Amino acid sequence: xxxxxLVTGGAGYxxxxxxxxxxxxxxxxxxxxxxxxxxxxxxxWGELVEGDLHDTAHLTKTLQTVQPDVVAHFAAYAYVAExxxxxxxxxxxxxxxxxxxxxxxxxxxxxxxxxxxSCATYGIHADLITEDTPQRPINxxxxxxxxxxxxxxxFGMAHGLKSVILRYFNAGGxxxxxxxxxxxxxxxxxxxLAIMGAMDGTFTFTINGTDFDTRDGTPxxxxxxxxxxxxxxxxxxxxxxxGGDSDIFNLGTGRGVxxxxxxxxxxxxxxxxxxxxxxARRPGDPPSLVASAAxxxxxxGWQPMxxxxxTILETAWAWHQKDDHKSRxxx
Numbered sequence: 507x508x509x510x511x512l513v514t515g516g517a518g519y520x521x522x523x524x525x526x527x528x529x530x531x532x533x534x535x536x537x538x539x540x541x542x543x544x545x546x547x548x549x550x551w552g553e554l555v556e557g558d559l560h561d562t563a564h565l566t567k568t569l570q571t572v573q574p575d576v577v578a579h580f581a582a583y584a585y586v587a588e589x590x591x592x593x594x595x596x597x598x599x600x601x602x603x604x605x606x607x608x609x610x611x612x613x614x615x616x617x618x619x620x621x622x623x624s625c626a627t628y629g630i631h632a633d634l635i636t637e638d639t640p641q642r643p644i645n646x647x648x649x650x651x652x653x654x655x656x657x658x659x660x661f662g663m664a665h666g667l668k669s670v671i672l673r674y675f676n677a678g679g680x681x682x683x684x685x686x687x688x689x690x691x692x693x694x695x696x697x698x699l700a701i702m703g704a705m706d707g708t709f710t711f712t713i714n715g716t717d718f719d720t721r722d723g724t725p726x727x728x729x730x731x732x733x734x735x736x737x738x739x740x741x742x743x744x745x746x747x748x749g750g751d752s753d754i755f756n757l758g759t760g761r762g763v764x765x766x767x768x769x770x771x772x773x774x775x776x777x778x779x780x781x782x783x784x785x786a787r788r789p790g791d792p793p794s795l796v797a798s799a800a801x802x803x804x805x806x807g808w809q810p811m812x813x814x815x816x817t818i819l820e821t822a823w824a825w826h827q828k829d830d831h832k833s834r835x836x837x
Contacts, residue, residue: 509747510534512574512616514559515581516552517544520622520677520735522686524578525551527736536572538565539581548686548691559603564836569614576618576743579607582651585694586626589647590789600650601657608661618746619658619669620739625728625758627673630792637673637754637801643689645790655754658708662752670742672748674735674757675728675797679818680825682733687825697729697819700769701826704776711780713765715787718794726762726794731812731821741806755806758797759813768815775819 511528516537519542525535528551535552546554555572557564559581569577580599583589589596604621611619626648627641643649653770661667678697680687686696703711716723738757745753763771769780802808812818 508532508534509743510536510572510574511576511578512538512569512572513552513578513580514538515544515579515622516582517541517546517548517554519688519690520732521580522548522550523681523736524580524739525549526685527733527740528578528603528679528743530531531740531744533740534655536574538568539775543583543690543792546691550685556597560606560720562606565610566613569610569616574616575747576608576609577616578620578739578743579604580622582622584624584647585656585717586645586647586790587694587788589650590646593646596646596650597653601653604654605657608657608667611667612661612665617667619667620742620746621655621658621669621671623655623671623673624648624651625673625756625795626798627655628795632703633758633792634796634798635756636798637756644792647790659752668746668750669752670746671754672738672742673754673758674738675730675795677732677735677756678729679731679733682812682821684825684828687829688732688822689829696765696768698820698826699815700739700772700780701770701776701823703780703782704772704778705826707781711769711782712785713769713782714785715791716784717787720764720793722764722766724765724795725791726764728758728760728762728796729813729815729818730757730759731818734810734813736801738806738808744794745806753805756799757795757802757803757808757810758799760796760798762794763815771815771819775816775823783801
């Protein structure tokens with residue numbers, strides 16, 4: 507019998523790539539998305555049910571109809587700068603929305619969840635981050651994800667929910683076949699903005715902060731190809747469907763790339779300069795976030811196979827060259 511997965515936020519960036527991976531791994535996919543920040547044309551690997559996370563009754567009915575073996579929960583707001591300006595929006599959507607989903611799952615007797623969490627739950631740490639590193643988020647986005655993790659764990663203790671929490675680091679790149687990619691409007695993310703600098707001679711890429719305690723003063727991040735993240739998510743589905751216990755995994759490469767190095771790499775891949783300027787630090791940005799993914803390799807058999815920075819940028823460059831939706835930068 508074909509296994510089914512309901513994917514909240516499946517019309518978004520990581521969600522759509524994961525839907526493709528789920529389908530290719532033999533799962534029947536149903537996407538639940540309100541399309542507020544997702545894209546209908548990204549839903550290519552299963553039915554779309556339009557609905558809001560906060561509509562618990564609609565969610566419950568959808569779950570009762572679909573009867574998924576697992577829910578994959580991607581639906582969230584995920585912009586650090588926006589969360590600093592509108593914290594209430596983030597707690598309402600990311601925490602209360604997750605609570606609504608869990609209540610609907612309980613009502614529909616669905617007991618397995620894969621949760622898209624974030625390295626932003628960790629905050630500032632100089633060393634390689636493991637799953638045991640203390641969580642000390644420094645922005646509302648990270649705090650909202652950490653709170654959602656706690657709600658999920660509490661439902662596990664009280665109601666027998668089995669969950670895999672995936673704390674992934676900086677997603678980048680696009681589907682190698684160009685079937686889906688990164689698209690936001692406005693666009694706040696560093697890789698698309700650097701690519702816009704190479705594509706559009708009138709746009710200057712701003713490096714937000716050049717005085718961090720890093721090797722070149724710019725923020726260091728652990729970039730993971732979005733298709734590698736998708737691979738980890740289907741492995742998590744299979745792990746839970748096979749009777750696995752609740753667990754938490756980091757998804758990263760163990761290698762950090764600074765924003766300045768990233769801009770140089772975009773220039774190399776694109777064969778064009780990236781006009782750049784120094785800007786002020788963004789509130790809520792830590793200096794460095796680099797992960798150990800040894801546990802995910804040991805338990806899930808996961809390895810980031812496409813996550814060298816050139817492969818990430820080559821696929822991202824190809825996607826932005828073909829995508830006809832022109833996002834504007836979030837300045």
